[in-house]
Amino acid sequence: MKPALLAIKLLTLMEPIVYGYLDHDKKKHFDTNDQFAHQYYLQAPWQLERSQIGVCWDQVEYERDFFVKKNLKYKTLAIVADDGENLPTHSMLYFKTDQQFCWFEHSWAQYRGLWYFDTEKALREKLATRFLQGLDFYHGWKIVQYDQPMFGINCDQYYQHLDQGIIKLQGDGTKITSLFDFTSNKKG
Secondary structure, X not given: OOHHHHHHHHHHHXXXXXXXXXXXXXXXXXXXXXXXXXXXXXXXXXXXXXXXXXXXXXXXXXHHHHHHHOOOOOEEEEEEXXXXXXXXXXXXXXXXXOOOEEEEEOOOHHHOEEEEEOOHHHHHHHHHHHHHHOOOOOOEEEXXXXXXXXXXXXXXXXXXXXXXXEEEEEEEHHHHHHHHOOOOOOOO
């Protein structure tokens, strides 16, 4: 079966999964509140399937597991921004079709679906554009290609894992403005 058809099947399988996280006490949180950094741990795919709740980090690992079991080639990216207090992040999986690169998105409800691009560079630039436009302010950012992290790790360990990845695109407030023709990196 072609990767795009399998990706549509995966989107259907993931329909019951909602955005949020499971803390160490197995309590569900439907947003990433102030306690996220202290309570979060990365779920294994089977745990996400059971809990039916996960942030993009969890959901990408579920997607990765599906692609591995189907013997499909894929890559995972994370965009990390520095807003001075936190490190807002979005992780995603993409794969190559016959002619294009396909961004598979489930966790980011606004963009849920399959998004096709002619080049990997165009895909990375769109990820940066969509993510950074949603931030009020940031000092710098990077897009990292990363391998599978260990399950059960916390936020700090997840960021440490991303630091071991390969930087594919990066910038600061000034560079993103010129790179993507934004008038400002600050809303309002």
